[in-house]
Amino acid sequence: MTSTVPDLPDIASETRMELYRLQLEMRHFEKRAYDLFMQSLVKGTSHLSLGQEAIAAAFGVAMMPGDWTFATYRGHAHTLARGVPMTAVLAELMGRANGLMGGKGGSMHLTSVEHGVMGSYAIIGAHLTIANGAAWSAQYRRSGQVAVCFFGDGTTNIGAFHEAVNFAAVWKLPVVFVCENNLYMEYTPIAAVTAVDRPAADRAAAYGLEPVVVDGNDADVMYQTAVRAVERARSGAGPSLIEALTYRHGGHSRADPGKYRPAEEIAAWLERDPVPLYRSRLLSLGVPRAELERLEQAVAEAVDLATEEAKAGPPPAPELLMSDVWADGGSSWRN
Amino acid sequence: MAQLTYRAAVARAIAQEMRRDDSVVFLGEDVAAAGGVFKATPGLLDEFGAERVRDTPISEQAILGAAMGAAMTGLRPIAEIMFADFFAVAWDIVVNEIAKSRYMTNGQVSFPLVIRSGNGGGLRFGAQHSQSVENWAMAVPGLKVIAPSNPRDVIGLLAAAVRDPDPVLFFEHKALYAAKGEVPDGEIVDELGTARVLRRGRDCTIAALGAMVPRALAAAGQLSSQGIEATVVDVRSLVPLDTATILETVAATGRLFTVEENPRLCGWGAELASIVSEECFHDLDGPIVRITTPHVPLPAADVLEDIALPSVARVVESVRTAVG
Numbered sequence: 001m002t003s004t005v006p007d008l009p010d011i012a013s014e015t016r017m018e019l020y021r022l023q024l025e026m027r028h029f030e031k032r033a034y035d036l037f038m039q040s041l042v043k044g045t046s047h048l049s050l051g052q053e054a055i056a057a058a059f060g061v062a063m064m065p066g067d068w069t070f071a072t073y074r075g076h077a078h079t080l081a082r083g084v085p086m087t088a089v090l091a092e093l094m095g096r097a098n099g100l101m102g103g104k105g106g107s108m109h110l111t112s113v114e115h116g117v118m119g120s121y122a123i124i125g126a127h128l129t130i131a132n133g134a135a136w137s138a139q140y141r142r143s144g145q146v147a148v149c150f151f152g153d154g155t156t157n158i159g160a161f162h163e164a165v166n167f168a169a170v171w172k173l174p175v176v177f178v179c180e181n182n183l184y185m186e187y188t189p190i191a192a193v194t195a196v197d198r199p200a201a202d203r204a205a206a207y208g209l210e211p212v213v214v215d216g217n218d219a220d221v222m223y224q225t226a227v228r229a230v231e232r233a234r235s236g237a238g239p240s241l242i243e244a245l246t247y248r249h250g251g252h253s254r255a256d257p258g259k260y261r262p263a264e265e266i267a268a269w270l271e272r273d274p275v276p277l278y279r280s281r282l283l284s285l286g287v288p289r290a291e292l293e294r295l296e297q298a299v300a301e302a303v304d305l306a307t308e309e310a311k312a313g314p315p316p317a318p319e320l321l322m323s324d325v326w327a328d329g330g331s332s333w334r335n
Numbered sequence: 336m337a338q339l340t341y342r343a344a345v346a347r348a349i350a351q352e353m354r355r356d357d358s359v360v361f362l363g364e365d366v367a368a369a370g371g372v373f374k375a376t377p378g379l380l381d382e383f384g385a386e387r388v389r390d391t392p393i394s395e396q397a398i399l400g401a402a403m404g405a406a407m408t409g410l411r412p413i414a415e416i417m418f419a420d421f422f423a424v425a426w427d428i429v430v431n432e433i434a435k436s437r438y439m440t441n442g443q444v445s446f447p448l449v450i451r452s453g454n455g456g457g458l459r460f461g462a463q464h465s466q467s468v469e470n471w472a473m474a475v476p477g478l479k480v481i482a483p484s485n486p487r488d489v490i491g492l493l494a495a496a497v498r499d500p501d502p503v504l505f506f507e508h509k510a511l512y513a514a515k516g517e518v519p520d521g522e523i524v525d526e527l528g529t530a531r532v533l534r535r536g537r538d539c540t541i542a543a544l545g546a547m548v549p550r551a552l553a554a555a556g557q558l559s560s561q562g563i564e565a566t567v568v569d570v571r572s573l574v575p576l577d578t579a580t581i582l583e584t585v586a587a588t589g590r591l592f593t594v595e596e597n598p599r600l601c602g603w604g605a606e607l608a609s610i611v612s613e614e615c616f617h618d619l620d621g622p623i624v625r626i627t628t629p630h631v632p633l634p635a636a637d638v639l640e641d642i643a644l645p646s647v648a649r650v651v652e653s654v655r656t657a658v659g
C-alpha cells in the first residue's frame with residue numbers, strides 16, 4: 001500500500017493511547033449498536049464503520065476544538081471521535097428522548113454543534129458543498145477554524161463532489177476532504193463504475209490539488225496525514241483531498257450481509273483490521289499489556305453503561321413533532 | 336421619495352443590509368464584477384470588496400451549499416440563482432439540506448440565509464428560463480417564500496429576509512426589473528408574512544403575486560369602469576402566509592379570484608382556495624376561480640407566451656363572467 005506522507009516527528013505516547021482508545025470506543029459502540037438492531041431496539045437503518053475506525057479516530061485527535069466535522073450517514077465513528085457522549089448517540093439510534101437530537105434525526109443525521117459535529121448528511125455529495133460554506137465563514141472571519149468532510153469512494157462520481165472540490169480550490173478554503181475508499185459504493189465495486197483507479201486521488205490534479213493516497217487502516221499514518229492537512233488548511237494554504245484506503249467489515253447497511261464480496265478479499269482485509277494492528281503496534285512500542293487491558297476493560301464498561309442509560313430514556317414527547325422547523329422553535333406557516 | 340427601478344431596488348436593499356451588518360455576504364454567478372446578468376447588483380463589489388461580494392463558478396450546488404454552511408457558522412449569506420428554473424440543479428441543497436437540517440438536528444442549527452432568483456416569464460426566453468417556480472418552494476416545509484411586486488417591497492422584504500433567522504427564497508420577477516416605483520428615502524424594512532391590500536372594492540377579491548399584481552390592478556381598474564369593484568391583495572409572502580388578510584377580504588367581498596403565474600397544478604392559489612373554502616365557506620357567494628398559466632411548459636414565441644400567462648384581459652373576462 002502506498003503512502004505519500006513524509007516522515008513527521010514521532011507521535012507522542014499519549015496521542016497514541018488516545019488513538020487507540022477512540023478506535024476501541026468506536027469498535028465496541030458499533031458492535032453494540034449492531035446487537036441492538038438484532039433485538040429490534042434500534043429501528044430503521046444504520047451504516048457501520050467497523051474496519052474503518054482509524055480514519056475517524058485520527059482526525060478526531062488531529063482536529064482542534066472549534067474545528068468542524070461534516071459526516072455522512074456512516075457517521076457514528078466520526079461523531080464519537082469529537083467527544084460526543086456514547087449515551088446520546090445510542091439513544092438517538094434507539095429513537096429516545098435522551099438522543100443526541102431528541103430522536104428527530106436518527107442514525108444517519110448525527111449532529112452535535114457543541115462538539116463541532118455540524119451534521120451527518122445522507123444525500124451523497126451534498127455535504128462537501130456545505131463544508132465549504134463553514135470553511136468560507138472561517139476564512140472570512142479569520143477564525144482559524146478548519147472544516148473536515150468525510151465521504152466514500154462512491155461519492156467521487158456525483159456532481160456535487162466536483163463542484164465542491166473545484167470551489168474550495170478556487171476560493172482556497174480551509175477544508176479537508178477525506179475520501180474513505182472502502183472499495184464499494186453500496187453493492188457495486190467502485191472500480192466497475194469509475195474511469196480512474198484512484199477515485200479521489202486521480203481526480204485531484206483536475207482541481208490543482210496533490211494526489212494523496214494513504215493506508216486508512218494505520219492510525220499513525222492517518223494521524224500524520226490528518227495533522228498535515230489540517231495544518232495546511234489552518235495556515236491558509238487551502239484545501240486537501242485525501243484518499244484513505246480501507247474496508248468495511250460488514251455490509252453497506254443493516255439490510256446488507258455483504259455477500260457480493262469475495263471471501264479472499266474479506267479475509268485479506270480482516271488481516272489488516274486497524275484495531276488489533278494498532279494494539280500490536282503499541283505493544284511493540286513497549287506499552288505494557290496490562291495498561292491496554294485496563295483501557296479495553298474501561299471502554300467495554302463505558303459501552304455497557306451507555307447502553308443502560310440509552311435504554312432507560314423515554315420515547316420523545318409528541319410535541320417534538322411540530323417543533324423547530326423555524327428558529328422560533330415552531331412550525332407555523334400562517335397567521 | 337424617489338423613482339427607482341425594481342432592479343435598482345435589489346442593489347439598494349443588499350447595500351442597506353451589508354452596511355448595517357458585516358456578517359452579510361453575497362455570492363453568485365457573475366454577480367460581483369459584472370453586476371449580475373440582470374444588472375441588479377452593480378456597485379456592490381466596489382463598495383463592499385471582494386471578500387464580501389464574490390463571483391462563483393457555474394456550480395449551483397456549490398453556491399447554495401456554501402451559503403448553507405456559512406449560515407450555520409455565523410454569517411448571513413445572500414446567494415443568487417440566476418434564473419429560478421436553475422433551482423432544479425441544486426434542489427437537493429434547498430429541500431433536503433437547508434430546509435430539513437434545523438428540524439432533524441432538533442434545533443441545533445439555524446439558517447439565516449436568502450436565496451434570490453429571477454423568476455417568471457414574459458421575456459420570450461422559452462421554457463427553461465421562464466417558469467414561475469414559487470409553488471415548488473411553497474411545497475417544502477422549512478422554507479420561507481417571498482415574491483415582491485414593486486421596488487419598495489423589494490427593499491423592505493429583502494431587508495426583512497436578510498434579518499430573518501430562517502432560510503428565505505426570494506423570487507424577483509424578471510419582467511419587473513425595469514418597472515419603476517416610488518420608494519421612500521432612508522432605511523426600509525418590511526415584515527415577512529404580510530399581504531398588502533392595494534385597493535378595496537365590495538364585489539370580489541383578486542389575490543395576485545409578483546408580476547401578476549400590476550395586471551390584477553389594471554384589471555380592477557377596467558372592471559371598475561364596468562361597474563365591478565374589486566379588492567386587490569398583493570400576497571407578497573407565500574410562507575408565512577397572511578391568511579388573516581385573505582380571509583378578511585374574502586369575507587367582505589364574497590368572492591375570491593387568484594391570479595397565478597405558476598402552472599396550474601398545485602399552484603399557490605390552490606392552497607388559498609382550500610383555506611378559504613374550509614374557513615369561510617359560508618361567506619362565499621360563488622365558486623373560487625383560479626386564473627393561472629395552463630399546465631404546459633412556457634413557449635418562446637411572443638404570441639404564444641402572451642396567451643399562456645394570465646393577462647389583464649383574461650382577468651377582466653374571468654371576473655366579469657363570474658361576478659357580472
Ligand SMILES: Cc1ncc(C[n+]2csc(CCOP(=O)(O)OP(=O)(O)O)c2C)c(N)n1
Binds near residue numbers: 123152
Ligand atoms: C444522491 C444519492 N444517491 C444514492 C444514494 C443511495 N446511497 C446511499 S449510500 C450509497 C453508497 C455510497 O458509497 P460511498 O460513497 O462509497 O460511501 P460508503 O457507503 O461506502 O461509505 C448510495 C448509493 C444516496 N443516499 N444519495
Ligand SMILES: [Mg+2]
Binds near residue numbers: 153154184185
Ligand atoms: Mg464506499
